[in-house]
Structure formats: structure tokens, C-alpha cells
Amino acid sequence: DIVMTQSPDSLTVSLGERATISCKSSQTLFYSSNNKNYLAWYQQKPGQPPKLLIYWASTRESGVPDRFSGSGSGTDFTLTISGLQAEDVAVYYCQQYYNTPWTFGQGTKVEIK
Amino acid sequence: EVQLAESGGGLVKPGGSLRLSCAASGITFKNAWMGWVRQAPGKGLEWVGLIKSKNEGGTSVYAAPVRGRFSISRDDEKNTVYLLMNSLKSEDTAVYYCTAGSWFGPWGQGTLVTVSS
Numbered sequence: 665d666i667v668m669t670q671s672p673d674s675l676t677v678s679l680g681e682r683a684t685i686s687c688k689s690s691q692t693l694f695y696s697s698n699n700k701n702y703l704a705w706y707q708q709k710p711g712q713p714p715k716l717l718i719y720w721a722s723t724r725e726s727g728v729p730d731r732f733s734g735s736g737s738g739t740d741f742t743l744t745i746s747g748l749q750a751e752d753v754a755v756y757y758c759q760q761y762y763n764t765p766w767t768f769g770q771g772t773k774v775e776i777k
Numbered sequence: 778e779v780q781l782a783e784s785g786g787g788l789v790k791p792g793g794s795l796r797l798s799c800a801a802s803g804i805t806f807k808n809a810w811m812g813w814v815r816q817a818p819g820k821g822l823e824w825v826g827l828i829k830s831k832n833e834g835g836t837s838v839y840a841a842p843v844r845g846r847f848s849i850s851r852d853d854e855k856n857t858v859y860l861l862m863n864s865l866k867s868e869d870t871a872v873y874y875c876t877a878g879s880w881f882g883p884w885g886q887g888t889l890v891t892v893s894s
Contacts, residue, residue, distance in 0.1 A: 702879070713884035713885065713886060714884055715884070716880060716881055716882050716883075719880040755821075757821065759881075761879040761880055764838040765838065765839070765840045766879070767824060768822045
């Protein structure tokens with residue numbers, strides 16, 4: 665099974681500052697035949713279901729603010745929130761869909777300093 | 778607009794069974810890989826399993842903790858996917874969400890399953 669490891673487990677950032685979350689996979693998520701990385705990012709606010717932010721590692725879901733961006737390839741990926749807003753307080757998860765069983769990272773909690 | 782609506786959760790004793798349902802709309806259901814993700818209280822997201830579309834074989838894949846106890850099925854006429862859970866354990870207590878596709882767009886509100894004596 666592909667193990668997804670996020671870091672840090674929690675992150676405290678000032679309003680307007682940048683938040684960076686890392687996600688590493690135990691094997692590559694890059695499929696050379698279509699040049700795509702099989703990785704998604706989700707945001708989950710307290711008491712709510714998760715919300716899709718990013719898929720194919722860097723494609724923003726419709727309606728997601730452009731302060732959220734995804735990058736990386738292979739086994740190392742990053743979610744960046746450029747200019748943290750109060751409404752961004754949440755837990756963020758990465759998920760690989762390269763191989764079943766699909767797997768999630770353990771989550772990164774983002775809070776305001 | 779894609780909508781997923783889970784139902785069927787509740788309180789069940791250890792060793793018992795429960796069947797969850799998920800009604801989907803806004804997607805071409807018969808072509809969609811449908812599945813389930815769960816979240817234990819205060820914990821992270823855990824993928825449970827999926828069922829492929831019938832034209833891709835209709836087979837199911839499961840996560841190790843539920844393999845042999847859980848079964849996913851689908852009714853393409855009703856745009857509904859099911860999760861049959863047998864031999865339930867306390868560690869199966871969670872909110873269960875159904876999913877469509879390989880990355881998960883809109884999510885339903887989930888249905889809570891509590892396994893306790």
C-alpha cells in the first residue's frame with residue numbers, strides 16, 4: 665500500500681502569511697503515460713465534510729480561491745495557502761489515487777497565530 | 778450539480794450488521810466508480826473501498842481493515858451504492874461518506890455508525 669505522510673501535523677500562521685503543507689508518498693504518484701500525478705488535496709472545517717481543493721496535484725477545483733495552490737511531482741507534494749484568511753482554519757489532507765487501496769495522509773491542522 | 782446523500786447509519790452491537798445507502802444525482806452514475814470513506818470520531822479520513830462501473834467489470838476493492846467483512850454493491854437503475862457491513866467492531870464506529878470518482882468532489886453529510894454494546 666502507498667503510505668502518505670504529511671508534515672507538519674499542525675501549523676500556526678499569522679493572517680495574511682503563507683502556509684505550506686508537505687505530503688510525501690512512499691512510491692511515485694506520477695504516471696508517465698499521461699504525465700499526471702495522481703494526488704488530491706482536501707480541506708475539512710470543524711463539523712463539516714471534506715471539500716476538494718486540488719486534483720492532479722495542481723489543478724484547482726472550480727470555485728476554490730486562487731490563494732490555494734498545489735505543486736510537486738513524483739513523491740513530494742506541497743499545498744500552499746498564500747495569504748492565510750480566517751476562514752482557512754481547517755484540517756488539510758492529501759490523498760493518492762494512483763493505486764488501490766487509495767490512501768490519505770494523516771492530516772495537517774492549520775490555525776491562526 | 779453532483780449530490781450524494783448517505784443514509785442507514787445507527788447504533789449496532791458488536792458482531793452485528795448494517796447496510797448503508799448512498800443516492801447519487803448529477804452524475805452519469807453507471808459510468809462512475811463509487812466508494813466509501815470513513816472518519817472515526819476525532820480522527821482522519823480512511824478510505825474504505827470502491828466498486829467499479831459495470832462496463833469496467835463491476836469489481837470491488839477494499840481496505841485491509843474491512844476486507845472480508847464489508848461489501849459494496851450498486852444499483853445503476855436507482856443511482857444508488859450500498860455498503861453492507863458485517864461482523865462490526867467498535868473500531869468501525871465512524872461517519873461514513875460515499876464518494877464518486879477517483880478524487881472526491883462534492884461530499885454528502887455522511888451517516889454515523891456507532892458500534893457499541
